[in-house]
Amino acid sequence: MHKTDTDNQIRLEQLKNIYQLFDQTMASFDVVCEEKCATCCTCNVTMTQLEAQYITLSLQQDEKEKLCKRISNFFPLERYRPEITMNGFARSCIEDKDIPEEENNPEWGKCPLLTDDRCTIYPYRPFGCRALLSEANCKKNGYAQVPEIGQTYQNIFMQAIEHLDQGNSYGNLSDMMTVLLNIDLEKNIDGNSLLINEPVTVMMIPPEHRKKIEPVINHLIHIIQIQA
Numbered sequence: 083m084h085k086t087d088t089d090n091q092i093r094l095e096q097l098k099n100i101y102q103l104f105d106q107t108m109a110s111f112d113v114v115c116e117e118k119c120a121t122c123c124t125c126n127v128t129m130t131q132l133e134a135q136y137i138t139l140s141l142q143q144d145e146k147e148k149l150c151k152r153i154s155n156f157f158p159l160e161r162y163r164p165e166i167t168m169n170g171f172a173r174s175c176i177e178d179k180d181i182p183e184e185e186n187n188p189e190w191g192k193c194p195l196l197t198d199d200r201c202t203i204y205p206y207r208p209f210g211c212r213a214l215l216s217e218a219n220c221k222k223n224g225y226a227q228v229p230e231i232g233q234t235y236q237n238i239f240m241q242a243i244e245h246l247d248q249g250n251s252y253g254n255l256s257d258m259m260t261v262l263l264n265i266d267l268e269k270n271i272d273g274n275s276l277l278i279n280e281p282v283t284v285m286m287i288p289p290e291h292r293k294k295i296e297p298v299i300n301h302l303i304h305i306i307q308i309q310a
């Protein structure tokens with residue numbers, strides 16, 4: 083799908099508005115995440131092409147060069163490579179199609195963009211990172227604790243972001259950056275397996291959450307103008 087610079091600019095503004103709405107929505111949750119906790123910053127984070135563009139367009143030339151070096155030097159050979167997008171998953175469920183199996187292991191390593199337990203692109207980090215919030219200390223428990231309705235919010239925001247970038251790619255952060263920035267990796271990275279973003283066909287909302295999240299859904303629809 084061909085998108086003009088103006089289209090892209092509008093979609094980047096819409097993306098920023100979605101991030102802002104997510105932050106406002108999650109502000110009422112009792113989250114314990116704090117500075118310099120990078121437990122969830124693994125090499126398994128994924129993102130859309132639009133989010134990758136948001137990062138690269140926001141950085142100064144020298145910051146971009148540093149980012150390229152980090153990806154190149156710390157490219158994770160083992161990493162989560164999604165087999166299906168969120169909207170693809172929702173569509174497959176209603177079409178009663180098989181869901182592909184995926185491999186994901188936090189022990190595959192840290193995110194290449196993490197330095198001294200700090201994110202080097204924090205203001206521009208993708209939704210996959212923003213969504214990683216916990217109501218209990220992950221280091222102590224070994225996992226993040228997100229209330230069920232918080233997971234529903236994460237799903238619908240991810241669906242909206244994918245919808246906004248439909249026709250473009252989705253995949254692991256390192257793969258996406260390598261492609262977008264034309265990073266010439268010396269290592270053999272075994273294919274980048276990027277997927278294509280799909281439009282929303284059905285929102286993944288359990289019936290018991292519908293009423294509560296309706297105002298946020300309406301706001302999201304307003305931002306990305308999903309046709310009902």
Ligand code: SF4
Pocket residue numbers: 122123124127193194195196197200201202203204207208211
């Ligand atoms: S991009 Fe930043 S916030 Fe996201 S996983 Fe990497 S270091 Fe963490």
